[in-house]
Structures are given as C-alpha cells and as structure tokens.
Amino acid sequence: MIRAPRGTFDVLPDDAARRRTLxxxxxxxxxxxxxxxxxxxxxxxxxxxARGVGEATDIVRKEMYTFDDGGGRxxxxxxEGTAPVCRAYIEHGMHKLPQPVKLxxxxxxxxxxxxxxxxxxxxxxxxxxxxxxxxPETDAELIVLxxxxxxxxxxxxxxxxxxxxxxxxxxxxYREELKLYxxxxxxxxxxxxxxxxxxxxxxxxxxxxxxxRDVMREAPLLLDRLDPQDAAHFAQVRELLxxxxxxxxxxxxxxxxxxxxxxxxxxxxxDVLGAQSGVGGxxxxxxxxxxxxxxxxxxxxxxxxxxxxxxAAGEPPAPPDHVDLFIALAKPNGAGTGFELSRAARxxxxxxxxxxxxxSLKGQLxxxxxxxxxxxxxxxxxxxxxxxxxxxGQQRELDAADVVQAVRKx
Ligand code: ATP
Ligand code: MG
Numbered sequence: 402m403i404r405a406p407r408g409t410f411d412v413l414p415d416d417a418a419r420r421r422t423l424x425x426x427x428x429x430x431x432x433x434x435x436x437x438x439x440x441x442x443x444x445x446x447x448x449x450x451a452r453g454v455g456e457a458t459d460i461v462r463k464e465m466y467t468f469d470d471g472g473g474r475x476x477x478x479x480x481e482g483t484a485p486v487c488r489a490y491i492e493h494g495m496h497k498l499p500q501p502v503k504l505x506x507x508x509x510x511x512x513x514x515x516x517x518x519x520x521x522x523x524x525x526x527x528x529x530x531x532x533x534x535x536x537p538e539t540d541a542e543l544i545v546l547x548x549x550x551x552x553x554x555x556x557x558x559x560x561x562x563x564x565x566x567x568x569x570x571x572x573x574x575y576r577e578e579l580k581l582y583x584x585x586x587x588x589x590x591x592x593x594x595x596x597x598x599x600x601x602x603x604x605x606x607x608x609x610x611x612x613x614r615d616v617m618r619e620a621p622l623l624l625d626r627l628d629p630q631d632a633a634h635f636a637q638v639r640e641l642l643x644x645x646x647x648x649x650x651x652x653x654x655x656x657x658x659x660x661x662x663x664x665x666x667x668x669x670x671x672d673v674l675g676a677q678s679g680v681g682g683x684x685x686x687x688x689x690x691x692x693x694x695x696x697x698x699x700x701x702x703x704x705x706x707x708x709x710x711x712x713a714a715g716e717p718p719a720p721p722d723h724v725d726l727f728i729a730l731a732k733p734n735g736a737g738t739g740f741e742l743s744r745a746a747r748x749x750x751x752x753x754x755x756x757x758x759x760x761s762l763k764g765q766l767x768x769x770x771x772x773x774x775x776x777x778x779x780x781x782x783x784x785x786x787x788x789x790x791x792x793x794g795q796q797r798e799l800d801a802a803d804v805v806q807a808v809r810k811x
Contacts, residue, residue, distance in 0.1 A: 408522030441485035447475040478511035491695035500533030519677035530702035541641035556713035558672035562652040565635035606654035661689040671713035681705025725751040727774035729765040735780035
C-alpha cells in the first residue's frame with residue numbers, strides 16, 4: 402500500500418468543514434480590518450529564503466525542501482509566508498499604493514522537521530502582514546486581530562507573550578554584553594550552555610538546570626538596553642494592549658531567530674497543546690524589505706498554524722451536513738426522472754442527493770435516515786413520486802414536477 406509521506410496528512414471531509422469555518426473567520430476578521438487576500442506560489446527561488454549567514458539561516462536551511470528545477474535553478478518549497486509576501490510587494494511596486502499595504506493569506510508551508518503532534522512537514526498557516534507602517538498601533542492591531550481569530554476559532558488555554566528586540570545593532574551589543582556576563586560565571590553554568598556561549602548566548606535563558614537559572618536571574622536583559630525610540634515604541638504597544646484589555650506577559654527571553662526582526666515580537670501559546678505549544682506569533686521586521694533589495698519599508702505581521710489552532714480548539718465533531726432531499730428509486734426505470742429531480746432541486750437552492758449505489762428501497766430509506774435527509778422522494782413509474790417527510794413519517798403522492806415546491810414550502 403502506498404501511504405502519504407511521513408509528516409503529511411490528508412484533509413478528509415469533516416476536517417475540511419472545520420478548516421472552512423476557520424478560513425471564514427479569518428476572512429471576516431482580517432477583511433473587516435482592511436486586509437486583502439494574497440496567494441503566492443508554492444515554490445520560490447531559493448535565495449528568497451536562504452539569505453545572509455549565521456546560525457538562524459542554517460536552521461531555516463536545514464528545514465527547507467530545496468530542489469533543482471531541471472535547468473540548473475534552485476527552487477524551494479515555501480517554509481514561511483513573510484518573505485514571499487514581501488517579494489510580491491516589491492515585484493508589484495506596492496510601495497506606490499497607499500500605505501500600509503495590508504495582506505493576509507491562508508496557505509500551506511513545508512519544513513523538513515521531525516513529525517509529531519502539531520508538527521508536520523506540510524502544514525497550513527493563516528498569516529497577515531501590514532507593510533509600510535512603523536506605527537505602534539499597527540503592531541497592537543495585528544496582536545488584537547490574532548487574538549480575535551483565536552477567540553473565534555475557540556482556541557483554549559491561550560496566553561500571549563510579548564517583548565521587543567530593538568534594532569539589530571542594539572542586539573549585537575547586547576549579545577556581547579551577555580557573553581561577557583556568562584563567561585565570567587562559566588563554572589555555575591550547565592555544560593550545554595557553557596559550550597555554546599559564543600554561538601548562542603541567548604539559549605541560556607531557556608535552560609532548566611538550577612545553576613544556570615540562578616545565573617540568569619541576574620543577567621542583563623535586552624529589554625533594558627533598548628534605545629529611547631525603541632523603548633517608547635514598545636511602551637506605546639503595551640499601552641494600546643492595556644487599554645484594549647488584552648492580557649499579556651512580558652517575556653524578555655522571547656527571541657526570533659532572524660536578523661531582520663526589529664522591535665515588537667509576540668507569541669500566542671496554548672497550554673492544551675503540549676510540547677508544540679506555539680499557536681501563532683509574529684512581530685515587526687523593519688529590516689526585511691531592504692534585505693530583499695526593496696525600498697526601506699517598516700512592516701509587521703503574524704502567522705498562526707491552522708492545525709494547532711484546531712487542536713487548541715479541541716476538535717468538536719463537525720456539524721452533520723444537512724440534506725433537504727434524498728431521491729430514492731423504487732424501480733430502476735425511474736432513474737431518469739430521479740436524475741432530473743436532483744438537478745431541479747439543486748437549481749432551486751436545495752441540497753439533494755440521488756441514490757447511486759443500487760440499494761433495495763428499504764436500504765435506500767435506511768441510508769436517507771443515516772445521512773439525516775429531511776425528505777425522501779421515492780420515484781416510481783411514469784413520473785409519480787411519493788414524498789416522505791422523515792420527521793413526521795407522513796407520505797403523500799405527487800407529480801415529479803411538484804416535488805421541489807413541496808420541499809421548499811411543505
Ligand atoms: P515552533 O516553535 O513550534 O517550531 P516556529 O517558531 O517554527 O514554531 P513560526 O515559524 O513562527 O513557528 O510559524 C508560526 C506558527 O506556525 C507556529 O506558531 C505554529 O502554530 C505553526 N507551525 C510552525 N511550524 C509548524 C509545523 N512544522 N507544523 C505545524 N504547524 C507549524
Ligand atoms: Mg519551528
């Protein structure tokens with residue numbers, strides 16, 4: 402038997418219904434805030450995702466599905482949505498439009514990760530990007546929109562962590578300060594943290610051993626090193642959230658790997674998700690557009706995992722599809738009449754299903770009951786139909802031409 406590749410899954414009809422509901426919420430919530438939908442290609446030139454150097458880039462590259470297009474060009478299945486949306490912004494000259502340009506997407510993404518619950522190799526994200534605004538209101542608005550989406554979807558146990566990263570320069574200086582601080586206390590750190598002070602000093606904040614945790618309690622914080630403009634920007638974002646009654650915790654250890662991130666970063670977690678607790682996150686990336694050779698443009702966005710949002714919502718059973726009319730065939734020679742009746746019913750806006758399995762009449766009625774049909778039209782000879790009300794059990798005879806009207810106005 403050929404199976405779906407590891408870390409991928411089929412979206413079956415019940416799942417598809419829940420996903421459609423989620424998409425409708427996203428469209429309503431983001432559309433009402435002026436976000437227009439965008440869909441970019443599933444694969445892009447590899448350079449779009451593999452930029453610059455350093456550890457963060459390595460991590461991204463390791464997770465990427467990269468392939469040769471057969472003509473010597475390297476392509477990559479999109480691992481995330483922000484860079485493609487920025488590429489589209491530049492390519493279509495969207496800086497000439499009124500700013501900010503607000504875009505949202507619901508697309509699938511691809512990462513070669515170790516599959517587990519909530520972590521797949523093809524997964525879907527709802528994302529939103531506001532490009533061309535540095536205003537703290539933009540950051541706060543995106544956070545509120547994602548909070549609203551999580552609320553509408555019914556995600557449970559949700560917490561918001563918030564921080565600010567300042568500028569890449571501030572971060573570089575801070576890294577040096579933190580390295581010095583850690584080197585001066587090496588003997589109290591875990592071996593793991595000690596060995597990686599120079600590559601990744603920030604990891605020390607995630608350590609769980611008592612020695613390292615003790616040291617980190619007194620460690621300098623990036624949040625205390627922000628320059629005055631960045632600190633003021635962050636204060637305004639917080640004030641807007643406070644005024645809006647959006648709860649959050651400041652988490653100075655919240656970091657995003659990539660250098661183009663600036664200022665606000667945030668992450669929503671759900672405590673019903675276990676190890677893969679992140680439902681969605683985002684932040685400001687004022688440096689990305691220039692990195693992609695576009696005009697310097699401030700921007701902010703979020704991405705939230707569709708599967709994790711649904712897991713956090715607790716998978717209620719999908720509501721049964723409603724069927725107005727099931728068309729049963731008492732005699733095989735009624736098939737033509739039945740076929741036309743099903744089309745007429747659907748044209749009139751009813752949901753109608755025709756017997757397709759050659760069941761006995763008894764079997765057909767049982768099936769109609771199982772799928773929750775409101776009425777069954779039993780097609781007999783010469784266009785005569787017996788219409789059964791499945792709620793009351795009452796049955797009446799009528800002409801095939803009158804069935805649709807009878808079902809619409811019983
Ligand atoms: P994680 O810490 O779980 O690896 P991440 O930092 O890689 O998350 P982002 O790149 O910020 O995640 O993507 C935003 C959201 O997309 C995540 O919060 C999560 O809900 C979802 N997501 C990320 N990777 C996967 C995956 N492999 N499978 C399913 N959902 C994912
Ligand atoms: Mg990840």
